[in-house]
Amino acid sequence: MRHDFYGYFTPIFDLYQLFILSFEFYKLISNNYLAVFATNRNNIDSNQPQSTHLSIQCAFFNFEINHMELVCPAGNIPALKAAVEAGADAVYIGFKDDTNARSFAGLNFSGTKANKAVQLAHSKGTKLFVAINTFPQAQRWQTWQYAADQAADLGVDAIIAADIAVLDYISERHPNINLHLSVQGSATNREALAFYEQQFGIRRAVLPRVLSMAQLSHLSKTSPVELEVFGFGSLCIMAEGRCYLSSYLTDQSPNTGGVCSPAKDVEWVSTDQGQDTYLNGVLIDRFQAHEKAGYPTLCKGRFQAGEHTYHALEEPTSLNTLNLLPDLMQMGISAIKIEGRQRSPAYIAQVADIWRQAIDNASQGIKQQPKHWNNSLAALSEGHQTTLGAYHRPWQ
Amino acid sequence: MQLTLGPIPFFWPKEQILAFYECLQDQPVERIYIGETICSKRREMRTQDWLDLAQMLGEQGKEVVLSTLTLIEAESELKQLKRLCAQGQFLVEANDMGAVQLLSQQHVPFVTGSAINIYNGRSLRRLQQAGMQRWNLPVELSQNSLRDTLSQAKELTKQALPEVEILAYGYLPLAYAARCFTARHRNLAKDDCGFCCIEYPQGIPLTSQNGESLFIMNGIQTMSAKRFDLLDQVSTMRDIGVDALRISPTQTDMSGVIARFHQAITEPQSMTTNAQHINLVDADSHCNGYWFGQPGMDQRAIELNE
Numbered sequence: 001m002r003h004d005f006y007g008y009f010t011p012i013f014d015l016y017q018l019f020i021l022s023f024e025f026y027k028l029i030s031n032n033y034l035a036v037f038a039t040n041r042n043n044i045d046s047n048q049p050q051s052t053h054l055s056i057q058c059a060f061f062n063f064e065i066n067h068m069e070l071v072c073p074a075g076n077i078p079a080l081k082a083a084v085e086a087g088a089d090a091v092y093i094g095f096k097d098d099t100n101a102r103s104f105a106g107l108n109f110s111g112t113k114a115n116k117a118v119q120l121a122h123s124k125g126t127k128l129f130v131a132i133n134t135f136p137q138a139q140r141w142q143t144w145q146y147a148a149d150q151a152a153d154l155g156v157d158a159i160i161a162a163d164i165a166v167l168d169y170i171s172e173r174h175p176n177i178n179l180h181l182s183v184q185g186s187a188t189n190r191e192a193l194a195f196y197e198q199q200f201g202i203r204r205a206v207l208p209r210v211l212s213m214a215q216l217s218h219l220s221k222t223s224p225v226e227l228e229v230f231g232f233g234s235l236c237i238m239a240e241g242r243c244y245l246s247s248y249l250t251d252q253s254p255n256t257g258g259v260c261s262p263a264k265d266v267e268w269v270s271t272d273q274g275q276d277t278y279l280n281g282v283l284i285d286r287f288q289a290h291e292k293a294g295y296p297t298l299c300k301g302r303f304q305a306g307e308h309t310y311h312a313l314e315e316p317t318s319l320n321t322l323n324l325l326p327d328l329m330q331m332g333i334s335a336i337k338i339e340g341r342q343r344s345p346a347y348i349a350q351v352a353d354i355w356r357q358a359i360d361n362a363s364q365g366i367k368q369q370p371k372h373w374n375n376s377l378a379a380l381s382e383g384h385q386t387t388l389g390a391y392h393r394p395w396q
Numbered sequence: 397m398q399l400t401l402g403p404i405p406f407f408w409p410k411e412q413i414l415a416f417y418e419c420l421q422d423q424p425v426e427r428i429y430i431g432e433t434i435c436s437k438r439r440e441m442r443t444q445d446w447l448d449l450a451q452m453l454g455e456q457g458k459e460v461v462l463s464t465l466t467l468i469e470a471e472s473e474l475k476q477l478k479r480l481c482a483q484g485q486f487l488v489e490a491n492d493m494g495a496v497q498l499l500s501q502q503h504v505p506f507v508t509g510s511a512i513n514i515y516n517g518r519s520l521r522r523l524q525q526a527g528m529q530r531w532n533l534p535v536e537l538s539q540n541s542l543r544d545t546l547s548q549a550k551e552l553t554k555q556a557l558p559e560v561e562i563l564a565y566g567y568l569p570l571a572y573a574a575r576c577f578t579a580r581h582r583n584l585a586k587d588d589c590g591f592c593c594i595e596y597p598q599g600i601p602l603t604s605q606n607g608e609s610l611f612i613m614n615g616i617q618t619m620s621a622k623r624f625d626l627l628d629q630v631s632t633m634r635d636i637g638v639d640a641l642r643i644s645p646t647q648t649d650m651s652g653v654i655a656r657f658h659q660a661i662t663e664p665q666s667m668t669t670n671a672q673h674i675n676l677v678d679a680d681s682h683c684n685g686y687w688f689g690q691p692g693m694d695q696r697a698i699e700l701n702e
Contacts, residue, residue, distance in 0.1 A: 135515035137537075138544035165518030186513070189468045191477075191494035198497075199526070210574035215469050238618070239467050242511050243571040244536040245611070248620060248692035253536055255513065280691060283604040299571075303602045303610065305581055312602055312613065313577060390574035396586040 068328075069335035070359055071129070071228060072352045075107040078345040080117050083126075086352035090127035092160060093117055094258075094341060099147040100131040101184055102341040103258030111150060118154045127157035133182035134258045135163045145169060152177055160206065161185075162241055167200040180228070181205035184254060186241030190222045197224045204228055206337060208240045209319065212393045217331050226334035232351055232377060233339025235319040235389050236260075237299055245298055250280045261297045268293065277301075294383060318381035319389045322354075322374055325362045347380055397630070397661045398640040399654065400427040400561065403463040403489075405569065405614055405644065407593040410440040416645070417449060420458070423651060424658040427459040427640065429489055431480070433466050433509075435576070435615045436473045437591065443479055450486050459487075466491040466511050467572040467616065489532075500526040510535050510563060511572070517548025520558065530559035532642070535568050535624075538689035543636055559639040565627070565653055566644025567599075567612055568620035568683075568692060577613035598647055609680065610693075620692065622683040628698045629687060630660040 072088035074080035083091045094100030096108040109117055114130070121128040130151040136144040144166050151159050152174040159177055161167050162184035170179055181187055181196045183206040196202045204226040211219065220227055238245070246260040247253035254260050267278040274289040277296035284301035287293040294300070299313040319339070321328070328336070336359065338351055354373045361369070378386050390396055401420065404413060420428065430453070431446050432438050441449070450460040462480050465473055474494065481488055481498040490496045491509040499506040510532040514520050520531065533542055542560070549557055579589040581600055593599075599612035601621055609621035626633065626641075633641065641661070643653055659666055676682075677698060685694030 135513055137541050138516045138548035141516060141518065141548070163513070163515060163519060164522050165516050168518065168522050185493075187493060189474055189492070189494045191474065191497040192468070192492060195493045195497035195500075199522075210467065211469055212574070218471055237575060238571040238573045241513060242466070244534075244568075244692070245570050245618060247536040247686070248568065248570055249610075251689070251691050255515070255534075256536060282608060282610065282693075283606045286605050301604075303604060304607075305600050305602050305613065308581075309605060312581065313573075313618070314575075393587060394585050396575045 068333060068359055068363065069127075069228075070352065070355050071335050071337045072348060072355075073233075073338055073341040073343065074117070074348065075102065075104075075341040075343070076109075076345075077113060077116060077120070079341075079343070079348045080120060082345040082349035083352050084121055084124045086349050087356035088126055088352050090129055090157065090335070091117075091121055092129040092131055092337075092341070094131045095147050095150065097143060097147070098258040099134055099136075099144050101133050101182070101254045101258045102131075103134070104263070104342050107342055114150070114154055118156060122155075128154075129158040129160055129180065130154070130156045131160040131182060132166055133160050133162040133184045135184075135255045136165065137256070141165070148174065158204070167196065167202070171200040175201070178203045181225075182241075183208055183230070183236075184241040186239055188239065190219060190224065193219075194224050204334060206230075209236055210239050210390050212396065213324065213327065213391050214393070216328075216333075216391065220331040220333060227332075228335035228337050229321075229328065229333055230319055230339060231321050231325075231328075231336035231355060233318060233343075234297075234382060235314065235317060235387065237314045237389070249282050249298055261295070266296055292383075300382075315385065315387075316383040317385040317387050318377075318383075320374065320377050320381065320386035321388060321391060322358055322369060322377060324388065324391055325358055325369075326367050329359075329362050350376060350380060397634055397638065398426045399424060399657055399661060400640050400642045401425045401429065401654075402563070402566065402642045402644040403429045403431050403433045405434060405567070405617065405619065406597050406599060406647075407435070407438045407440070407591070407615065408597055409594060410445070412597075413441060414449070416650075417453060419651070420453075421456050423654050425458070425643070425654055427461060428453055429461045429463045429642075431463040431489075433463050433491055434572075434617050435593070436465055436470065436476065437589065438593070438615070440594070443476060447483065447486075454486070461487045461489050461507055463489040463509065464491045464495045466509070466569075467574075468492045468494050469574070496523070496526060496528075503527065505529040507561070508532060510569065515541070515545070517545045517550075517552060520545060520549045521552050521555075524555070524558050528558055530561055530639070532561045532563065535563060535570070536686055536692060539629075539632065539636060539687050540689055542638075546637055557637070560637060561640040561642055562626070562633060562638050563624060563644060564630075564633070564641035564657065565625050566623060566642075566646060568624045568686075569617060569644075570611070570620055570692075571618040573616050573618070576616050577618070578615050581613065620683065622681055622693060622695070624684065624686070624692075625677060625682045626684060626687055627656055627660055629684070630657070631664050634664075 069089040071090045072083035074091050094108045096110045118128050132147045148170050158180050160180045160182045162182040179202045181202045187193050206228045250265045252262045265280040269276045274287045275293040276286050277284050279296045284296035294316045300316045303312045305312050453460045489507040489509050505527050507530040576586040578593040579586050593615045599614035602611040612619040679695035683693050683695050686692040688696050
């Protein structure tokens with residue numbers, strides 16, 4: 001009987017063996033190819049499609065390897081250079097006004113500087129994205145319309161937008177520009193993504209920092225567009241685009257003024273005990289002499305609830321998902337976003353460098369990460385603390 | 397001008413929810429929004445219970461609207477949302493773009509809640525094309541923004557404007573997070589929260605270390621600690637073209653609040669409204685800053701109708 005059984009199945013068994021062998025072979029080839037690809041990433045033509053998929057064909061099947069993009073922030077030319085040199089696949093910037101959600105004094109790009117930014121990035125094969133991701137009010141619509149036209153004229157690789165009118169305008173007037181839905185667009189499920197995809201043809205969405213890994217994994221299987229997630233930087237704990245806490249205490253929010261807890265309203269007051277921090281006259285935190293007083297971001301203050309005084313909403317900490325990178329890659333997440341257009345060139349160089357290596361390693365199937373990466377990232381973080389945030393369900 | 401009642405933002409026991417709506421039968425609110433808008437784990441009322449309640453309120457002559465969850469993350473939440481959007485009998489208030497998508501695909505008219513970001517006339521018209529028949533002004537926008545939005549929309553097309561609704565009374569919904577702040581307050585994980593927010597029927601007040609009331613933690617939602625109150629602004633809102641005023645439920649004095657707004661709508665010249673209001677309002681517990689383009693927590697002096 002045994003003999004008969006094997007005799008009957010031998011041809012199929014051989015085919016199966018062949019299949020396995022070919023799979024191993026092509027894995028080998030693809031990894032080597034990816035290694036070459038990673039080394040030469042700066043030479044890639046910037047006119048290529050938004051996400052790079054390497055198709056590897058063999059006699060029996062095709063499989064695709066998603067090249068995960070590293071998307072880095074830049075608030076000025078030196079920061080942009082730092083990001084490009086460290087190996088960012090794309091750099092995102094904003095114009096020097098409140099059309100973007102990092103509308104800080106001394107930051108961002110005027111028309112000439114933006115032009116220089118595009119030239120610089122493209123000369124190294126790096127993509128340039130422009131964030132026009134605040135919500136224009138009717139009186140000032142022209143400013144957003146001008147920003148969109150300007151970005152189109154500059155030949156940027158994508159515009160990151162949130163407002164329906166802005167998305168609508170760009171998709172009508174500049175249909176050839178890649179549209180990315182900003183995190184401020186606040187899409188957290190596939191139906192919301194489908195709305196923006198069907199109405200405005202968005203290619204990619206940046207997801208709010210509210211999903212757990214399980215939810216993200218599910219969404220990645222059903223999303224109609226590419227997904228970009230935050231990898232590292234300041235942690236916004238509310239669903240972005242739907243948080244009005246800042247305008248409740250001050251007169252500006254990310255949606256209206258492109259800023260949260262605006263610097264113009266911050267006060268540092270020395271006390272007998274140490275230092276108090278205020279936002280528009282509201283006491284956000286009280287520090288003892290031995291504590292380092294942090295910026296009064298309103299959701300990271302110590303408040304009183306019941307009998308307890310504690311960081312009731314969130315601790316001053318940064319998001320760091322380095323440890324999740326292999327899983328994010330396996331899910332097919334298209335890009336990792338580094339937060340921090342307000343950060344220094346040195347900060348961006350360090351963060352981008354670590355993430356470049358991490359992504360290259362992960363795409364070659366190397367799961368081991370040197371410990372000093374996480375230590376270096378922690379040292380660059382708010383309060384020298386990092387968290388996995390909402391990706392890690394117990395955090396929620 | 398219509399008086400409406402928003403969905404209950406807090407987690408109350410089922411009996412209390414049903415008792416609350418029973419008391420409304422003879423109250424002068426014409427439209428009632430019902431449903432769980434904050435957390436899908438709050439299941440004192442199942443979807444069918446809400447539908448039954450909708451039926452009952454409808455039979456009492458109220459316009460009933462089913463309000464959807466605001467932050468939709470899990471597949472189970474999407475499934476629930478689909479059921480609400482496909483029920484076909486009652487109007488739905490979309491609080492997430494996912495709901496807008498589902499409703500517009502079915503060519504069903506809908507209302508948008510204040511967490512749908514419509515900041516200008518172009519966005520307003522675009523969502524109107526998708527089926528929006530009434531919109532709620534985002535909470536952080538001022539009367540000037542509202543005026544400009546409506547005139548921009550009028551300039552774009554001649555089509556009638558969608559109806560305008562404004563939150564006129566209640567705690568302001570300010571933020572939504574993945575994290576549950578109530579569970580965190582109790583040192584519980586969200587997945588093991590024990591539904592503890594049922595113990596806080598008015599949420600958990602959050603004050604600054606020098607005693608200033610700031611926010612209310614309500615599960616994953618953060619609300620204003622002060623009550624937003626536009627009672628003295630009813631005639632201004634009417635002049636701008638506001639069609640409906642929304643009262644957000646709290647546990648205290650609902651019938652008093654409803655009566656005052658009803659009077660302000662039906663007897664605009666009534667001095668008692670103002671007199672009563674001035675006695676009630678103080679800057680520590682009330683705010684109207686957003687309406688005047690100021691920080692939301694500010695309270696600008698009451699305007700008299702003289």
